[in-house]
Amino acid sequence: MALPTEAPRPGGVIHDIGYRPYTGPRLDTDAAARSLFVTGLLNAYGIGRSGRAKGLPMTLLALMVVPAAIMVAVMVTLRLTEPLLNYGTYPVTLMLIIVIFVAAQAPVLFSRDLRSGAISLYLARPLSSTAYALVRWASLFVAILLFIALPVIVLYVGALTAEADIAEQSRDFFAAVVGIVLLSAVLATLSGLVASHTRRRGLAVGVTIIALLVSTGVVTAVQAITAEAGNETAGLLAGLFSPFSLVDGVQVELLGGQSSFQVPPDTTGWGLLYLAVSLALVAGGLWLLVRYYRKQAGR
Amino acid sequence: MNGTISRLAFQSLFGQKRWWVLVALPLLLMGLCLLVQVLTSGDAAATSFEPVIVVFGLGLVLPLVSLLVTTGVLGPEIDDGSIVYLLSKPVSRYVVALSKLVVAVAVTVVLGAGSLFVAGLILDPSQLGQALAVAVGAAVAGTAYCAAFVMLSAINRHGMISGLIYVLVFEGLLASWLSGLRFVSVSAFGRRIAEGLDDSLNLVAGNLPVTYAWLASLVVIVAGCYVAGRRLSRFQLRGDE
Amino acid sequence: MGIIDTQGLTKRYGQVTALEGLDLSIGEGVTGLVGANGAGKSTLIKILLGLIAATQGTAQVLGHDIRAEGQRIRSVVGYMPEHDCLPPDVRAIDFVVHMARMSGLPPTAARERAADVLRHVGLAEERYRLMGGYSTGMKQRAKLAQALAHDPQLVFLDEPTNGLDPAARDDMLALVSKIGRDFGISVLVTSHLLGELERVSDHVVVLDGGHLLRSSATTEFTSDTGLLLIEVLGEGDAQTAMGERLAAQGIPCRPRGPLIEINAPGRTDLHDLVRDTAVDVGVGLVRLAADHRRIEDVFREEAGHGAAH
Structure with missing residues (x-):
């Protein structure tokens, strides 16, 4: 092993240091997982890679928050005591923007490493493939959560500033937040599965957007038709087939929120079914993801 | 028009992962119509026509199928560079583009317009004329969509996203x-073309002259072919990326 | 106990056998893992890293069992894969720092070591560029850097000279040698170019079709054969003239390609004799060298089938 050489000379010191072995602390896999989580979360908003990546997510975030900010401004100016927008229905109103964000950023966390082959380098490190998949999911989950929750928080803070009834607003707000957490989990799972299996970013974006919008569109159409025909059960069953209607259903029945869909569940039984399906979707999706990444180790 | 290129494009299309979605969309449309028929005991043809056929079928399924097919017939080859094998053959670039587009149009018409026709019949088996008119309008629109999406992906790198x-x-x-x-x-x-073929249709096409609709579609189609050919003829292989 | 020990390691994919009953013992220093494409080199590395599970058999890396202590192994081992694995839109320095942190280094240490290691592999100035714009040589160096960033005790280098031009190949081999000798890190380097590893490794393991053909020190592979090789240059058929004159003097020799192979191990005056004969015949003596074996001979001798690839 080479050793440091060279006595100090007048005018400057030149060291040929050679290779120095590392004798410092080595952290455990939890630290690596935390580092991966934070990097993933930042990457989901375009921070930390090439500059152009920030444009889309930040624009979308602005599009989410601006309407809420405007509403708050209107509330305060006109001294209203009831917010104009409902916390629970805000996400469904801005569904298109949420869907674009989810579709566009899931590939950043799931397709990129698979496409470039960097996954081999990750899996050759102490972090297991299971941990890798779960941490990536967690980054996407938190990214989506912040994306949807931020405008709702703005609305809430604005309502408090405008001196609306704190108890009532807080109750509605926390109910909505629980719904948003569930929605983020479902969206992260679905988009993560699509992105890791398609790998090509364009296709992943397209398929995710199509799947989310078409499913919601179909649910709305079926609910409209069956409502007219008086067949409520069919409408309720249909509501299980889109993440937005699914979470909306949980929120309405179990948390007392307001529904954006035509046929929300109206009994606890249905509400619990909606909740069970949501959780099963997340659990099942995670299991599939972990299984997929474990297979990648051998490539 | 090169038959081999078309055949290869067709085969590669159904070898890709996107064919799941490609086939799912028309099936979904027809399935939805069946569902509606079942749930409403055959009664709701009139009220369900607009949401299902117009909004979902013509407005979502048709353009999405066209988008998936068009980006699938050209995109992946350009992405991974294997387009170079085609371009180094003694076949005119316009012929290459046209051969691929023909496949895209054929699949779009069969899957898109075809499923709309079937869907219309499922909803209301007595209205054959209506279903046909919708199918023809969808076929023309589908072809124009393919051309439009080719133009969009020629202008910028994100064909799928701009199409969406x-x-x-x-x-x-x-x-x-x-x-x-x-x-x-x-x-x-x-929609206007369909309305023009069957007066009983009202597809919310607004105040648009029928001849304009036909002409404009033709313009889009021709322009699309030309732009696709030009894009290929100016294709430059990017080096070690 | 060596750096790597395997006992009866077997890997089968359905009907295809990638590795069959491998019993290896690899020590410190630079070890070359040689074999044709498909001989099982990459499979062996992936099994040792715990990326795939062996069908049968056991193995230990740095004393840790691959099945029970896979995580432990991966924290002290570096891996440079053969395939592309660098994201094109990240800078080399950022990527190596990130990978070092993923290997358990604290943030500050990761940044220092990343810069250090990139300097050692020769990417000091280019480290702020996006890796998408790198040439093949630079990419290989970057791959090597991420394998070394966390100061592993052992590195697996899978075909590090793939795709490199001859000059870059020499540089890479010199780097590999430096890692093994100066940095004090044990190296397992694979190649399908047989002669390349003779220069760099202390020990060579030869695989063929998943089987171990031979595992010995490089010097044994490249030992002297006791033969003398000469090359002559002149008008007419210099080789034949020289050969016939040598034979006339009772020296057993025969042509080998453009050279003459002399099999007279006992004669101490052989070199002078050759020189004098060349003068007599009137040809120029271009080369006079002791013949030594090459690794590809192993394939011909011990495999008994076909020539080396």
Whole structure:
């Protein structure tokens, strides 16, 4: 092993240091997982890679928050005591923007490493493939959560500033937040599965957007038709087939929120079914993801 | 028109992962119609026509199928560079582009217009004329969509995303607010053409002359072929990326 | 106990056998893992890293069992894969820092070591560029850097000279040698170019079709054969003239390609004799060298089938 050489000379010191072995602390896999989580979360908003990546997510975030900010401004100016927008229905109103964000950023966390082959380098490190998949999911989950929750928080803070009834607003707000957490989990799972299996970013974006919008569109159409025909059960069953209607259903029945869909569940039984399906979707999706990444180790 | 290129394009299309979605969309449309028939005991043809056939079928399924097919027939080869094998053959670039487009159009018409025809019949088996008119309008619109999406992916690197923006934002949101946009909306052309063929149809195409709809579609189709050929003839292989 | 020990390691994919009953013992220093494409080199590395599970058999890396202590192994081992694995839109320095942190280094240490290691592999100035714009040589160096960033005790280098031009190949081999000798890190380097590893490794393991053909020190592979090789240059058929004159003097020799192979191990005056004969015949003596074996001979001798690839 080479050793440091060279006595100090007048005018400057030149060291040929050679290779120095590392004798410092080595952290455990939890630290690596935390580092991966934070990097993933930042990457989901375009921070930390090439500059152009920030444009889309930040624009979308602005599009989410601006309407809420405007509403708050209107509330305060006109001294209203009831917010104009409902916390629970805000996400469904801005569904298109949420869907674009989810579709566009899931590939950043799931397709990129698979496409470039960097996954081999990750899996050759102490972090297991299971941990890798779960941490990536967690980054996407938190990214989506912040994306949807931020405008709702703005609305809430604005309502408090405008001196609306704190108890009532807080109750509605926390109910909505629980719904948003569930929605983020479902969206992260679905988009993560699509992105890791398609790998090509364009296709992943397209398929995710199509799947989310078409499913919601179909649910709305079926609910409209069956409502007219008086067949409520069919409408309720249909509501299980889109993440937005699914979470909306949980929120309405179990948390007392307001529904954006035509046929929300109206009994606890249905509400619990909606909740069970949501959780099963997340659990099942995670299991599939972990299984997929474990297979990648051998490539 | 090169038969081999077309055949290869067709085979590669159904070898890709996207064919799941490609086939799922028309099936979903027809399944939805079946479901509606079952749930409403055959009664709701009139009320369900607009949401299912017009909004979902013509407005979503047709353009999405066309987008998936068009980006699938050209995109992946350009992405991974294997287009170079085709371009180094003694076949005119326009012929290459045309051969691929023909496949895209054929699949779009069969899957898109075909499923719309079947869907219309499922909803109301007595209205054959209507279903046919819708199918023809969809076929023309589908062809124009393919051409339009080729042009979009020639202009920028994100063919799929710009196509989605066109369908969802431009034709979806904006066109319903700004009725003037119907003059440049492929969806409007298709609907107007269908209306022109069967007077009993009302597809919310607004005030658009039928001849304009036909002509504009033709212009889009020709322009699309030309642009696709030009894009290939100016294709430069990017080096070690 | 060596750096790597395997006992009866077997890997089968359905009907295809990638590795069959491998019994290896690899020590410190630079070890070359040689074999044709498909001989099982990459499979062996992936099994040792715990990326795939062996069908049968056991193995230990740095004393840790691959099945029970896979995580432990991966924290002290570096891996440079053969395939592309660098994201094109990240800078080399950022990527190596990130990978070092993923290997358990604290943030500050990761940044220092990343810069250090990139300097050692020769990417000091280019480290702020996006890796998408790198040439093949630079990419290989970057791959090597991420394998070394966390100061592993052992590195697996899978075909590090793949795709490199001859000059870059020499540089890479010199780097590999430096890692093994100066940095004090044990190296397992694979190649399908047989002669390349003779220069760099202390020990060579030869695989063929998943089987171990031979595992010995490089010097044994490249030992002297006791033969003398000469090359002559002149008008007419210099080789034949020289050969016939040598034979006339009772020296057993025969042509080998453009050279003459002399099999007279006992004669101490052989070199002078050759020189004098060349003068007599009137040809120029271009080369006079002791013949030594090459690794590809192993394939011909011990495999008994076909020539080396």
